[in-house]
Structure formats: C-alpha cells, structure tokens
Amino acid sequence: MSQGQYYLNAACKSDEDLQKVTVGERTPHHAPIILHEYNPRWPALFEREAGRIRSVLGDTALQIEHIGSTSVPGLCAKPIIDIVLVVDDAVDEMTYAPDLEQAGYTLRIREPEWFEHRMFKGPDTDVHVHVFNKGVSEVERMLTFRDWLRVDTSDRELYACVKRQLAQRKWRHVQHYADAKDSVVQEIMERAEDFGENF
Numbered sequence: 001m002s003q004g005q006y007y008l009n010a011a012c013k014s015d016e017d018l019q020k021v022t023v024g025e026r027t028p029h030h031a032p033i034i035l036h037e038y039n040p041r042w043p044a045l046f047e048r049e050a051g052r053i054r055s056v057l058g059d060t061a062l063q064i065e066h067i068g069s070t071s072v073p074g075l076c077a078k079p080i081i082d083i084v085l086v087v088d089d090a091v092d093e094m095t096y097a098p099d100l101e102q103a104g105y106t107l108r109i110r111e112p113e114w115f116e117h118r119m120f121k122g123p124d125t126d127v128h129v130h131v132f133n134k135g136v137s138e139v140e141r142m143l144t145f146r147d148w149l150r151v152d153t154s155d156r157e158l159y160a161c162v163k164r165q166l167a168q169r170k171w172r173h174v175q176h177y178a179d180a181k182d183s184v185v186q187e188i189m190e191r192a193e194d195f196g197e198n199f
Contacts (some may be wrong), residue, residue: 012176021111026173033167033177035076042070045081049127053085056099062086062134067142069163072149076160078174080126084139090116090131105129114138145185148192155188 019026046066054061068082069075087096097107097118104123111117115138118131132139149156162184171177 012172012179015173018173018175021109023107023110028172029174030170030172032170033078033174035163035167036079037076038072038074039070039079040073042077042079042081045125045127046071046083049081049083049122049125049129052103053083053100053129056103057085057087057096060087060096060099062088063139065139065143067130067146068128071146072156075149075156076163080128081122083127083129084142085129085131086134086136086139087131088134090118090133093118096131100129141189144192145189148188148195152191155191159184159188 015026015028043066050064050066053064063084063086065084066081067084068080069077070079070081085096089095091112093107097120100120101107105120106123107118108121109117109119115132115136117138120129120131121127122129149159159181162181166177166180169177
C-alpha cells in the first residue's frame with residue numbers, strides 16, 4: 001500500500017457517535033493536527049504522572065504503562081502523554097474514578113463497546129489516562145506496537161511519514177485523524193506480531 005492510500009481508509013465516526021462516548025460536551029477541532037518533534041522530557045512527564053496515579057490508587061493500579069507516540073524515542077507526536085492504566089474491572093468506576101478525580105483527573109470518554117475503555121484527562125499536563133480491565137487484548141496490542149516502533153527504524157519512519165501527511169489535513173475531530181491511521185497501524189502490527197511469533 002502506498003502512503004497516499006492511507007487517506008482512503010479513514011471511516012469517520014459521526015458527531016452523534018462520538019458524543020455518545022464523551023462525558024460532557026465534545027467540541028469539534030476543525031483544524032490540522034500539530035505534531036511536535038520528539039521531546040526527551042516526555043518520559044519524565046510520564047513518570048511523574050505514573051507516580052501520581054500510584055499514590056492515589058495504590059494496589060488498584062495493576063499496571064501503568066507509557067504508550068502512544070510520546071513513548072517512542074525519535075517519533076513525532078501530538079504533545080499528549082498517553083498512559084495505560086490496568087485495573088481489575090474498568091466498569092466498576094467507583095473503585096478508581098473518585099480517587100483519580102480527587103487528584104484532578106477528569107473522566108472524558110466511556111466506551112463500553114470497546115473493551116470497556118475509559119479515558120481521563122490530566123489535571124495540569126496534557127495527559128490521557130486510558131483505563132482497561134486486566135487481561136484485555138488491546139493493552140498487549142498497544143505495548144507490542146510501542147515496543148516494535150522503538151526498535152524498528154523502518155516502520156517508525158513509515159509511521160511518522162503517514163502521520164505527517166495526515167496531520168496536514170483539516171480534521172473535524174481529532175478522533176478522525178486517529179482513525180485515519182488505522183490501516184498503517186494494522187500493517188505495522190502484522191510485521192510486529194510476525195516477528196514476535198518467529199523470535
């Protein structure tokens with residue numbers, strides 16, 4: 001698949017569908033996506049947030065991982081620290097949401113149909129905390145993608161190139177930009193999984 005073809009595979013969710021999973025009002029973006037060159041401070045920002053989450057959740061936080069493009073040295077990214085937080089049961093929000101909210105995090109996304117995903121925004125840094133159940137396959141998929149991009153220069157450069165091309169377009173919602181990357185993510189994931197199986 002040529003890099004230009006990635007544009008053709010974006011199936012945009014409607015405003016209504018996006019609002020259904022949003023806590024509060026969702027404001028359209030109506031702009032290109034601003035990507036930043038890799039910032040070596042991003043891992044330290046993750047560690048700070050991970051420490052804050054551990055301090056308020058204790059043993060409820062079964063796993064905390066830095067994911068997304070800010071977790072891959074050398075990769076351009078939106079300057080938002082994406083974090084995976086694994087808990088026993090994401091549906092049981094009372095076991096973790098009040099503590100996170102008391103620490104300043106705000107629940108913004110609730111997606112029962114996508115692995116019971118919840119997403120909180122950070123209190124004083126651009127942080128997205130993605131909450132999943134223990135044992136959910138999507139967590140392993142995110143970590144595999146991250147780890148592969150950390151070691152495979154060719155796929156890291158391919159991903160960066162597609163991201164830059166897509167970012168130049170005007171997007172009604174940032175989620176539409178994320179969805180437009182699905183085909184290149186899947187292509188890279190297939191190589192990462194093949195490598196893992198043959199390693």
